[in-house]
Amino acid sequence: MEKLAILDCGGQYTKVIDRKVRELGVYSDIFPMGVGADKLIGYDAMILSGGPSSVWASGAPTYDPNIFSLGIPTLGICYGMQLINEHFGGIVRPEVKTEYGPTEIDIVAPCPLTDGLDKKQTVLMSHGDAVQKHADGFVTFAVTGDVVAGIYNAEKKIIGVQFHPEVDLSEHGVEMLENFLRKFCNLKETYALEDRIETSVKMIREKVGNNKVIVLVSGGVDSAVTAALLVRALPPENVYAIHIDHGMMRKNESDLICENLKKLGLVHMKRVNAENEFFNGAVDDGDGKIIGPLSKTVDPEKKRKIIGSMFIKVTAKAAEEIGIDFENTFLAQGTLRPDLIESGNPDVSGYANKIKTHHNDVDIIRKFRERGKIIETNWDWHKDEVRQVARMLGLDEEIASRQPFPGPGLGVRIICNDSTVAFTTEQREQLAAFLGSYAGGKYTGRIAPIRSVGVQGDNRSYKSLVILGGGLPANFEEAFDVARAIPNNLPFINRVAYRVDSTDPISVFSCSPMHICHETAEILREADAIVTGTVMNKKIAQCFAVLIPVSTVQDKPYSVVIRAVVTSDYMTARAAVPGVHFAPEALTSAAKQIKDKLGDKVDMVLYDITGKPPATIEWE
Ligand code: XMP
Numbered sequence: 001m002e003k004l005a006i007l008d009c010g011g012q013y014t015k016v017i018d019r020k021v022r023e024l025g026v027y028s029d030i031f032p033m034g035v036g037a038d039k040l041i042g043y044d045a046m047i048l049s050g051g052p053s054s055v056w057a058s059g060a061p062t063y064d065p066n067i068f069s070l071g072i073p074t075l076g077i078c079y080g081m082q083l084i085n086e087h088f089g090g091i092v093r094p095e096v097k098t099e100y101g102p103t104e105i106d107i108v109a110p111c112p113l114t115d116g117l118d119k120k121q122t123v124l125m126s127h128g129d130a131v132q133k134h135a136d137g138f139v140t141f142a143v144t145g146d147v148v149a150g151i152y153n154a155e156k157k158i159i160g161v162q163f164h165p166e167v168d169l170s171e172h173g174v175e176m177l178e179n180f181l182r183k184f185c186n187l188k189e190t191y192a193l194e195d196r197i198e199t200s201v202k203m204i205r206e207k208v209g210n211n212k213v214i215v216l217v218s219g220g221v222d223s224a225v226t227a228a229l230l231v232r233a234l235p236p237e238n239v240y241a242i243h244i245d246h247g248m249m250r251k252n253e254s255d256l257i258c259e260n261l262k263k264l265g266l267v268h269m270k271r272v273n274a275e276n277e278f279f280n281g282a283v284d285d286g287d288g289k290i291i292g293p294l295s296k297t298v299d300p301e302k303k304r305k306i307i308g309s310m311f312i313k314v315t316a317k318a319a320e321e322i323g324i325d326f327e328n329t330f331l332a333q334g335t336l337r338p339d340l341i342e343s344g345n346p347d348v349s350g351y352a353n354k355i356k357t358h359h360n361d362v363d364i365i366r367k368f369r370e371r372g373k374i375i376e377t378n379w380d381w382h383k384d385e386v387r388q389v390a391r392m393l394g395l396d397e398e399i400a401s402r403q404p405f406p407g408p409g410l411g412v413r414i415i416c417n418d419s420t421v422a423f424t425t426e427q428r429e430q431l432a433a434f435l436g437s438y439a440g441g442k443y444t445g446r447i448a449p450i451r452s453v454g455v456q457g458d459n460r461s462y463k464s465l466v467i468l469g470g471g472l473p474a475n476f477e478e479a480f481d482v483a484r485a486i487p488n489n490l491p492f493i494n495r496v497a498y499r500v501d502s503t504d505p506i507s508v509f510s511c512s513p514m515h516i517c518h519e520t521a522e523i524l525r526e527a528d529a530i531v532t533g534t535v536m537n538k539k540i541a542q543c544f545a546v547l548i549p550v551s552t553v554q555d556k557p558y559s560v561v562i563r564a565v566v567t568s569d570y571m572t573a574r575a576a577v578p579g580v581h582f583a584p585e586a587l588t589s590a591a592k593q594i595k596d597k598l599g600d601k602v603d604m605v606l607y608d609i610t611g612k613p614p615a616t617i618e619w620e
Contacts (some may be wrong), residue, residue, distance in 0.1 A: 001030065001042055001191060002027070002187050002190050003026070003027040003029065003042070003046045003186065004026050004028045004029075004044060004047065004181075005023055005028070005029055005031055005035075005040050005045070005047075006018055006021070006029070006030045006031070006049060006179065007033050007046065007047070007048045007049065007063070007067070007080070008030050008031065008049035008349050008350070009033045009048050009053070009061055009079045009083070009351060010033075010052050010053065010061065010079075010349055010350070010351025010352045010353065010458065010573060011050030011052075011077070011078065011079065011171060011349075011351060011458050012050070012341055012342070012352065012353075012355070012455060012458050012483070013050060013164055013166050013167055013571055013572075014049040014050070014341075014436040014616070015028060015030070015122050015166060015382075016343060016382070016569060017047055017572060018030055020174065020311075021047070024177060024181055024189070025188070025189025025190060026045075026179055026181050026187050026190070026193050026240075027070045027191040032061075033048075033062070033063050034062050034063060034351050035067075036064050037067045037070055038071055040067060041070070043070075043072060044072060044073075044185060044187060045075075045180075045185040046067065046070070046072055046074075047071045047077065047080070047183070048074070048075070048076040048077065048079075048081075048083060049078075049080055050057075050077050050079045050080060050126075050435075051078070051079035051080075051351055051352075051458055052079075052457065052458035052459045053079065053351070053491075054128075054129050055079070055082045055083050055092050055129070056086070056092055056129075056265075057112065058571070060562075061081065061434045065087065065387070066272070066619075067337045068088075069086060069209055071616070072157070072255070073158075073184050073430070074156075074157065074158050074159070075158075075160070075161070075180050075184075076159070076160040076357075077160075077161055077163075077164060077165070077166070078126070078127055078131045078161075078162060078163070078164060078234070078457075078458075079464050080088075080160065081131070081162055081369075082130075082160075082162075083133060083159030083270040084135075084151075085135050085138070085151060085160060085502055085569040088134075088135035088136070088138065088156075089133075089135045089136055090133050090134045090136075090138070090468065091131070091132040091133040092129050093129065093130065093132045094128055094131065094361060095147065097489055098125060098127065098128045098487075098491070099125035099147065099612060100125065100126050100127075100457070100484070100487055100488060100613040101125065101126075101484045101613060102123070102125075102484075102574065102611065103125040103144050104121070104122055104144065105120070105122075105142045105149040105467075106120060106142065106143055106420040107119045107120075107121065107141060107150075108140065108142065109139050109140065109141040109152070110141065111141035111159060112159070112179055113141075113152075113159050113176050113180055113182040114141070114142065114150075114176060115179050115183055116178070117172050117175060119532075121142075121171065121373070122169075122170070122171045123149070123161075123163035123164070123165070123171070124163055124167050124169035124170050124173075125144070125149075125164075125174070126164065126455075126456060126457050126458065126613045126614075127162060128456070128509065130148060130162065131148040131151065131162070132148075134148060134151045135151075135153075135526075136179075137153050137155065137156065137514060138151040138153045139151065139152050139483065142161070147162070148162065149161065149162045150162065150409075155202065156620050157184070159180065159184065160537065161292060162465070166270040167474070167569060167571060167572045168421055168567065168569050168572060169572045169573075173470070175347075177284075177338050179435030184540045196381070196385065196388075196389055196392075197232075197389060200229050200377045200378075200389075201211045201232055202238070204230060204234065204375060204377060205233050205234070207372070207375055208234060208238075208330050208375065209330065210238070210303045211485045212240060212324060213230055213239055213240070213242045213375060214241075214315060214324065214326075214329070214330070214332065215227045215230055215242070215331075216241075216243075216244065216255070216315060216332075216595055217239050217241045217261055218241070218243070218334075218405065219242050219243070219253060219256070219260065219261070219402075219406060220402060221334075221386055221387060221390050221395075221400055221402050221406055222334030222335065222336055222383075222399075224390065224395055224399045225377065225378060225386050225389055225390050225393065226332050226333065226376075226377045226378060227239070227241055227261070227272075227332075227336060227424055228264050228378070228390075228395060229377045229393070229395045230263075230332055231265045231582065233288055234391070236266065236267045238435065239266060239267070239268065239271045240268040240270070240322060241261060241266045241268060241270070242272060242319075243258055243269070243272070244274055244311060244314055244315070245269045245272065245273050245274065245275065246275060246278040246307065246310070246314075246409060246411070247274070247275025247276075247518070247521055248307075248408065248409035248410040248411040248516070248521055249409055249410070250410070250528055250529070251526070251612055252272075252527065253472075254271065257272050259550045260398065260399060261411075266274055267366060267485050268326075270322060271323075272318045272602045275518070276312075276561060277310065277314055278294060278307065278310050278411075279294050279415050279516060280293045280294075280597060281310065281313075283306060283315075283365065284309065284364070285305055285309050285312050286309060286364030286366070287363060287506075293306075294310075295515050295516055296515060297416065297516075297594050298416040298418050298515070299516070300356070300514060300620035301356070303408070303516070304356060304357045304359060304362070305357060305362050305410065307359055307472075308359040308361075308362030308364070308365065308407070308408070309362050309364050311359060311407070312331075312365065312368075315331070317618035322369070322450055329508045330374070330375050330400065331368060331373055331374055331524065332374075332375040332376070332377065332378060333360045333374065333375075333388075334360075334376075334377070334378055335361065335379055336378050336379070336381060336382060336383060336386060337378075337380055338378065338382060338383070338569075338570055338571055339361060340358075341571075342354075342358060343355075343356070343361035343457075344355055344357040344403065345361055345366075352458070352461055353459045354460060355460045356453055356460070356620070358406075358407065358547070359408050362412065365594060379572065382570070383404065383568070383570045385571065387400050387401065392560050399581065403541065403542045403543065404541075404570065406618060408583050409511045409519055410524050410525065410528070411516055412618050412620040413524060413528075413546045413547065414453065414521065414524055414546075414547050415450055415515055415518050415546065415547065415549060415618060415619055415620065417450060417511055417513055417514050417549040418513055419511075420449045420463075420510075421450055421451055421511070422428035423449065423464055425491070427447060427464070427490070429446065429616065430490055431447055431490060431493075434485075434486065434489055434490060439478070443468055443470070443482050444468065444469055444505050444506055445466050445467055445468035445469060445496075446506045446508070446509060447464050447512075448464065448466070448467050448548070448552065449510075449511040450465060450548055450550055451464055451465070452465060452494065452495050452615065452617045452620065453493060453615075453616050453619065453620050454486075454494030454613065454614045454616055455612060455614070455615075456494060457613075458611050459490040461614070462494075463487075463492055463493055463494040463495070464492055464493050464494075464495075465493070465495045465496070465497060465548075466493050466497075467496075467498075467499060467550075467604075467606060468482065468498050468499065468610045469499040469503075469505055469506035469527070470499075470505050471503035472498070472500060472503075472587070473498070476579055476580075476584070476609075477577060479498060480577065480609055481576065482496065483575070483609040483610050483611070487610075487614040494615055495608065495614070495619075496609055497561055497606040497607060497610075497611045498607045499604055499605070499606055500587045500603070500607050501588075501592075501594075502589045503605055508552070509550050509552060510550070511550055511553065512574070513548045514549035518558070520547060520558075523547060523558065523598055524545060524546075524560075525547040526598060527594050528544055529595065529600070530590055530594055531544060531545040531560075531562050531590050531594075532544065532545075534589050534590040534593065535564050535576075535582055535586045535587070536564070536580075537582055539582065540564045540565070540581055541565055541566055541568065541573070542563075542564070542569070542570075542573075542617060543562075543563065543564040544563055544576060545561065545562060545563070545594075546561040546563055546619050547558070547560060547561075548560075548619075550604070551604065552603055552604065553603055556599075556600070556601055557601065557603075558602050558603065559602060559603050559604035559606060560602050560604075560605050560606070561589065561605075561606045561607070561608050561619075562590060562591075562606065562607045562608065563617070564576035564582065565612070567582055567612075567617070570614075572612055572613070573611060573617050574611045575608060575609045575610060580582060587607055590605070591605035595611070
């Protein structure tokens with residue numbers, strides 16, 4: 001069988017490349033970047049992935065230079081292209097203006113990759129470095145302005161692209177990969193995807209045998225699929241489902257979930273109410289270090305670690321109550337491939353940067369995993385695949401198409417704060433100067449004194465937010481360009497939101513202390529129910545509210561942000577566009593309902609207009 005090697009430089013999308021290649025009928029294997037050229041003999045083509053490093057910096061992943069003597073057709077993506085360029089004598093340097101998000105490129109010379117495609121293409125860029133001079137023997141076949149977007153060397157059979165053809169945000173990315181495989185590498189469709197359900201059922205039976213297994217069910221499609229697969233693979237009486245209400249669930253959610261889960265054929269199902277334990281308890285992080293309580297914690301990563309570890313503590317207690325020996329029972333969870341990639345799991349990629357610790361990949365879970373105690377039925381799948389499997393298993397469409405809700409729940413949507421996060425006068429002036437010179441100065445905005453998590457050039461970022469105001473823009477598409485331009489030009493910003501409840505110019509913000517507690521969870525629950533009920537529809541993949549400790553008046557400490565995104569892979573996303581993905585009136589209506597119901601505590605209502613990258617879907 002023909003096969004392709006993917007060399008992983010630590011990119012967030014390496015596994016997406018693997019999946020896209022396999023979907024196009026070519027077998028692929030992923031190797032670490034440093035793999036010896038001898039291991040690649042027998043492969044018909046090679047793709048070098050993106051990655052968080054800089055080729056010119058010390059500590060960049062090492063590689064065997066002989067891989068370029070194999071003479072096989074090669075595609076370098078982002079970091080992969082920069083490495084190729086540097087290897088063959090070109091120059092790569094940091095860009096003054098970075099590019100994060102969908103970007104238009106111009107095809108300026110023929111290249112098999114873009115054969116048959118229009119001369120203008122929208123692709124996803126996510127990089128801080130760029131090719132300053134292409135290596136001798138290469139031609140630049142694509143550009144964005146004066147930035148090199150693609151290089152090609154016909155004789156050496158090498159193509160390099162600065163953008164990511166593998167993700168949904170590159171509109172004709174699949175056609176480009178197909179061109180690469182068929183026209184450049186001459187590879188035919190010789191590989192068929194394995195039957196996902198059969199493979200998973202076999203794995204469960206082999207691992208679990210006649211033992212008992214506990215499955216944590218959050219109500220989302222991932223854990224529902226895991227539970228359904230367990231019930232199919234094992235005697236149902238050996239499967240114990242536990243739903244934990246950690247006090248950070250959405251409005252009425254736990255009741256609904258327990259009703260829905262009954263239909264999966266589960267014999268044992270237990271609901272645990274553990275708000276007090278999660279908010280006020282302390283927990284071992286897996287290394288003997290006690291962390292918590294959540295109600296006094298501000299740092300997003302610490303919050304995620306406390307919540308993830310607390311899930312295990314509460315589960316162990318629940319197991320004891322049901323009379324199961326937790327230490328000798330398997331624990332199943334609905335972990336997806338992106339959860340492991342974004343958590344920087346070393347088993348998935350040796351070089352990937354940690355974007356955020358997913359609740360199902362905290363240290364204590366990694367320890368359990370090392371002991372072979374964790375069953376992850378979905379570990380190789382992305383969200384769209386898990387939805388397909390749900391439908392194949394006959395789960396209700398309500399579950400199969402349910403919008404994702406992260407394990408830590410509202411906990412990562414309550415942006416906590418001890419004291420005002422400072423930004424410098426210089427940064428404030430830089431923003432003012434930028435907005436003054438952008439689009440005739442028609443946008444006004446300020447830096448808000450909080451930070452949120454983002455992903456930029458395969459790296460985690462934790463940076464400031466800009467709030468724009470002065471009334472809703474007449475043209476939202478245009479406003480989205482500002483949301484791309486600000487982080488691209490101001491390196492201390494990774495997120496931009498628009499004020500939707502008022503046309504006032506943006507005034508000075510104050511920041512109050514805020515933590516996770518029953519009151520903040522309750523306010524967010526109400527705001528979230530309004531936002532979901534008003535804005536969410538089938539064109540939107542995920543829609544929710546975020547509570548931030550920022551306001552413009554003394555007596556109302558909070559503001560609510562509406563977040564709605566369009567995506568299917570969840571590794572990249574666009575903010576939903578009012579007028580395209582939902583009626584613009586939905587924003588003003590949601591803002592009015594929030595102010596009517598929560599106006600004594602909530603000052604502003606904002607709409608997050610940032611894509612992923614540079615932000616992430618969640619704020620923490
Ligand atoms: P981000 O914020 O990384 O989110 O762009 C991508 C998708 O993952 C969900 N998410 C999580 N899901 N446990 C989960 O089960 C987590 O810890 C977690 N963090 C983020 C997020 O809601 C989005 O759908």
